[in-house]
Amino acid sequence: MLTLNLEMTFDFICPWCLIGKRNLDTALQALRRERPDVDVRINWLGLQLLPQISLEGEPFAEFYVRRLGGKRAVRARQTEVRNAAKKAGVEIDLERIRTMPNTTYAHRVFARAAQVGTEAQLETLLEQMFRAHFVLGDDIGQRESLRRILRSCGYHATDFEDALAEGASYFIGRRVGLADSSVPLFLVEGRPFALGAQSPEVLLTSLCRAVERQRQAGQAA
Numbered sequence: 714m715l716t717l718n719l720e721m722t723f724d725f726i727c728p729w730c731l732i733g734k735r736n737l738d739t740a741l742q743a744l745r746r747e748r749p750d751v752d753v754r755i756n757w758l759g760l761q762l763l764p765q766i767s768l769e770g771e772p773f774a775e776f777y778v779r780r781l782g783g784k785r786a787v788r789a790r791q792t793e794v795r796n797a798a799k800k801a802g803v804e805i806d807l808e809r810i811r812t813m814p815n816t817t818y819a820h821r822v823f824a825r826a827a828q829v830g831t832e833a834q835l836e837t838l839l840e841q842m843f844r845a846h847f848v849l850g851d852d853i854g855q856r857e858s859l860r861r862i863l864r865s866c867g868y869h870a871t872d873f874e875d876a877l878a879e880g881a882s883y884f885i886g887r888r889v890g891l892a893d894s895s896v897p898l899f900l901v902e903g904r905p906f907a908l909g910a911q912s913p914e915v916l917l918t919s920l921c922r923a924v925e926r927q928r929q930a931g932q933a934a
Contacts, residue, residue: 715927716752717920720900723839724762725819725853728794728805731843733897733910735801740916744924751924755832757839759820760896763813770812770854777813797910805847814846814854821876822859829872838866902927 721737723730741753766776777787791807798805819842826838841862845851851858856877860870899907899916901923907916 714752715748715750715924715931716754717924717927718754718756718902719920720756720758720903722758722760722896722898724760724896725816725842725846726814727762727896728798728847729910730897731805731847732794732797732801732803733899734839734843735803736910736913737899737916739801739913740920743913743917744920747921748924755836757823757827757835759823761816761820762896763815764817766813766815766854768815768817768854770814770852773810773813801910804844806850807847809848809850810846811850812852812854814852816854818856818859818877819853822863822873825873825876826863826866826868830866830868834866834868838862838868841866 721730721734723734744751744753774787777790778784781787781790794807795805823835823838823842826835830838842853845858845862846853851862853859853862859877860873863870863873895908897908897910898905899911899919901920906919906923
């Protein structure tokens with residue numbers, strides 16, 4: 714059995730990370746069909762994109778008008794996101810989002826969850842965080858919202874009180890050698906191979922090449 718170590722950087726508030734994650738899921742399903750001899754292990758690397766946002770968050774619509782320069786630009790960007798989400802089979806409801814959250818607590822909780830739960834449980838938590846923000850419009854910057862999400866994923870909220878303690882500072886994820894804002898960034902064996910919400914086909918091609926490199930390296934060893 715050949716092992717492939719894969720990593721993906723993300724922030725919970727980035728729609729391209731959700732879309733990229735789903736495209737990766739599709740690519741991995743295809744890889745497992747083509748190469749059942751490959752065991753893929755995934756490490757999710759959280760990166761906080763907007764630490765400057767207050768812990769209480771900011772009004773979502775106002776935030777994007779400022780960020781993109783006007784309502785017309787916001788509509789164009791949201792149309793782009795919706796089209797990409799539809800193509801990837803991703804449910805998304807931007808109209809329900811009222812708050813652009815600070816994701817400090819969310820990332821601290823996720824980092825803690827990686828220590829106390831299973832890999833499957835952690836991926837479920839990632840999906841539920843995305844769903845809370847992009848489908849339900851929940852404010853994932855609020856600690857009570859995070860406790861509720863944790864319970865829904867089978868975690869004991871009491872295991873996370875240190876991560877949810879007041880006065881949390883900017884979450885600093887592991888450095889990956891590129892700008893901290895590079896999300897989603899995909900790495901295999903520590904080497905970047907794709908940036909952005911690439912299609913499943915592009916990701917699968919890159920993964921197959923990585924598998925071949927691993928196979929050749931194993932033969933040469």
